[in-house]
Amino acid sequence: MSLTELQLEAASDQAEAIEQRLFELGAVSVEFGDAGDEPLFEPPPGAHPLWTTVRLKALFTDDLRAEIAAAALSEHSLPGTSIPVSAIDDRDWIRAGLAGLTRIHSGGDLWIVPSWEAPPEVDGGVFVHLDPGLAFGTGSHPTTAMCLAALAGAPPRGQRVLDYGCGSGILAIAALKLGAAYALGVDIDPQAVLATQDNAARNDIDPGRLDALTPEAEPALADFDLVLANILAGPLVALAPTLARSARPGGRLLLAGLLDWQAGEVMAAYRDEFDIDIGAERDGWVLLDGCRR
Template sequence: MSLAELECRAEPGDAEALEELLFELGAVSVELFDAADEPLFEPPPGTHPLWSDIRLKAVFSDRTAAELASASMLQRDPAPSELQVTDITDQDWVRAGLDGLEAIHCGGPLWIVPSWEEQPDVEDGVFVHLDPGLAFGTGNHPTTAMCLTALAEDPPRDLEVLDYGCGSGILAIAALKLGARHALGIDNDPQAVQATESNAAANGIGSDRLQAGLTDHPLPEGGSDLVLANILTRPLIELAPELTAATRPGGRILMAGLLDRQAEEVMEAYAHAFDIGVRDSRDGWALLDGRRRT
């Protein structure tokens, strides 16, 4: 089935909310474009200006999904203008997506290696074998890359790990390869659960060490030692009570999927229970690192 693209016009103050909404409605990717060829000269420090005339383009898995998203967006007040859905010419997207992808060094001993690449000849390397698939997470996106680097820098040896929003399972698998005792992957997408289980098996990890389930799956009693949540800003804020309870006292939480300018809002949602701060920032994305107070 062919992919489809939903495009609309947005006001600068509404662009960020529309971007998050499109992802929540199932978009595979969302891009913001300057609709009027308006240059942005060097902004003052600490500011994140957008163009005055913005277009958003979101890719969906099929036309039906794009049209349903368009109908949902029309219910907003105010609704975005110039909504249109177009089909994307079909091609071998898997092969196209492989172009330029190679083994990724995440830091320390950790590498992500796709199946068509030879394993790097490095001493004491830790290798996660993973190919692009239907679920998010190959190690290329800054949010995933920052989480992987953090795991490589502070290996979760003998820890109980919860990967909330596990996608491909890349973070849970990397944590186990770096010495975690057990990991649980949770996602709201059945395809992500299937991808996590399949990728775990491809890395020689059995169901005794990695389990995956939907959001109604029971979490470890007493909380996990390390919680990984690479999702989106709004779910991170809304899930603060659940993710706090899922982190044992003294345990850590790593949160990604948020922009630099959204970091303060997310940290405020967790400040009641965590000592938390920005650990890393790449290409406008932030990684938060928190320790739950005992």
């Protein structure tokens, strides 16, 4: 499908109204970006800050509609800025976004291999073949990479593993490939549940060894030897009671998705039930490593 892109810059207090208008004018997607150079750091839960000046990019399936939208919105763009309209090449957008993705050595014998690449020729390699689809989890993000390195460093052989916030299923599948007996993936996003099931099939995982569910399905959360959760600091704090009852006494807890300055707050939420400390740090992100008392 060929697409036409329209771009305009607007003040942050105008951005949502313009987004609404773009959809009314036939846009099929609208993306917000930084029109200046104003980094936004991780906001507190529930906050959705915008840049002072926002660049909106809208996609249309019809170039005429895009031209009409550009004319209709001319008075809303910032003074002195134009509203360029341009054709976008026809290509597979999901694949294009993944184009930079390649094989990743996660540590030990563990490798993450995109589904369109051949595994490396290494002796004793454990390969997770992965297509993230619409879900998060390619192995390249520091938070995922730290979890994978922890799994590779202490393979959970024979264990029952919970991957809470499973995304593409990368952690659950890596645990199974490293010898776990069973893994449960849980995610609030149904696309992630589907991606996990697809990736499990891609890796020839016996269906009896992995379940992937949304929390609404009320999965049985108890007696796990290893609990992994790579989410964000806010949800990790909120999920502390759920994850605590999921781990058996003596079980291991690995938490990721938090920045170094958030470690104290997250550890405090788990300290009643776990001995917990920082296990690894990468690019400002930390991995918390705990043991259920």
